[in-house]
Amino acid sequence: MSEEVRMPASPEYHRPRSLEEAWRLLEAQPDARLVAGGTDVLVRLREGRYHPPALVSLRRVESLRRIEPGRAWTIGAGVSVAELLEHRELAAVFPVLVEAGRRLGSAQIRSAATVGGNLCNASPCADLAPPLLVLEARALIASAAGEREVPLSEFFLGPRRTALGPGELLSALRVEAPPAGARATFLKQGRVRMDIALASVAVRLELEGARCVEARVAAGSLAPTPTRLGEVEASLAGTELDEATLARARAAAEREVRPITDVRASADYRRHLAGALVVRAVRALTRPEAR
Numbered sequence: 001m002s003e004e005v006r007m008p009a010s011p012e013y014h015r016p017r018s019l020e021e022a023w024r025l026l027e028a029q030p031d032a033r034l035v036a037g038g039t040d041v042l043v044r045l046r047e048g049r050y051h052p053p054a055l056v057s058l059r060r061v062e063s064l065r066r067i068e069p070g071r072a073w074t075i076g077a078g079v080s081v082a083e084l085l086e087h088r089e090l091a092a093v094f095p096v097l098v099e100a101g102r103r104l105g106s107a108q109i110r111s112a113a114t115v116g117g118n119l120c121n122a123s124p125c126a127d128l129a130p131p132l133l134v135l136e137a138r139a140l141i142a143s144a145a146g147e148r149e150v151p152l153s154e155f156f157l158g159p160r161r162t163a164l165g166p167g168e169l170l171s172a173l174r175v176e177a178p179p180a181g182a183r184a185t186f187l188k189q190g191r192v193r194m195d196i197a198l199a200s201v202a203v204r205l206e207l208e209g210a211r212c213v214e215a216r217v218a219a220g221s222l223a224p225t226p227t228r229l230g231e232v233e234a235s236l237a238g239t240e241l242d243e244a245t246l247a248r249a250r251a252a253a254e255r256e257v258r259p260i261t262d263v264r265a266s267a268d269y270r271r272h273l274a275g276a277l278v279v280r281a282v283r284a285l286t287r288p289e290a291r
């Protein structure tokens with residue numbers, strides 16, 4: 001008896017030059033998959049994780065590749081991680097994005113991978129998510145019907161699930177320039193230096209002298225989505241960031257995260273890392289040379 005082998009058909013490949021053209025394609029083929037740098041999509045296609053009838057590449061859509069300075073900066077979803085790192089003015093205003101971008105993959109990956117792809121992928125370990133969460137970035141979501149803006153904290157709904165609806169795409173991020181006295185850092189622990197995060201943490205502190213007037217803390221690979229850690233923030237805000245406070249922050253981090261055990265690490269080890277990274281980040285931000 002002969003067995004029929006069905007090869008999945010190759011998806012059509014479209015390369016629109018404008019958002020309007022992209023939306024028309026998405027309307028005609030709602031199951032089409034958007035591709036930016038392709039560093040995630042192409043791997044998943046090759047693994048047979050999905051079989052879209054069409055791919056719609058965003059690479060030629062120039063409006064997605066803008067970086068516009070201002071009190072609130074606009075960072076296009078199609079900006080590659082390498083372009084983000086090369087933008088001197090942006091790097092000076094948001095050094096925490098540079099710290100995170102430098103830890104994302106290899107040079108080849110960074111030259112293709114985009115900011116939007118990193119977020120829309122909605123992986124708990126997305127390196128750009130924790131720093132953008134502590135910067136309280138807003139996601140600009142665009143469709144043929146218009147544009148809406150949601151806080152990035154409401155963008156991630158679960159592993160590989162975002163707030164994007166049918167026909168919508170992420171067009172840009174809006175990020176307020178931090179006030180003087182605010183500083184932030186990103187720390188990531190992988191199995192080896194170039195690896196996806198076992199755990200990552202971004203911490204942003206606003207200090208008046210030795211006193212912390214505001215703390216923002218976000219974590220990667222420590223919950224089903226990149227997430228803010230409100231209990232940790234509350235343990236740091238309004239304190240002098242002394243040793244007793246750091247012990248409370250460590251305990252709060254270990255309590256608040258919801259890590260899983262997988263092939264890379266156990267949940268217990270990730271919980272331990274959460275506390276250790278928060279303490280290390282706060283120490284780094286309060287060293288005299290960081291001021």
Ligand SMILES: Cc1cc2nc3c(=O)[nH]c(=O)nc-3n(C[C@H](O)[C@H](O)[C@H](O)COP(=O)(O)OP(=O)(O)OC[C@H]3O[C@@H](n4cnc5c(N)ncnc54)[C@H](O)[C@@H]3O)c2cc1C
Binds near residue numbers: 033105
């Ligand atoms: C070897 C290797 C190492 C890696 N290392 C890291 C790492 O250290 N840290 C890390 O965070 N990631 C890592 N990644 C994952 C990946 O490179 C990043 O998440 C990258 O930023 C994805 O961006 P992209 O432009 O390639 O996305 P794509 O693969 O093009 O797209 C990813 C997803 O986002 C959707 N999408 C893309 N753009 C938009 C948009 N504008 N609007 C709506 N949906 C959109 C796509 O449909 C797809 O579902 C690695 C990947 C590889 C292959």
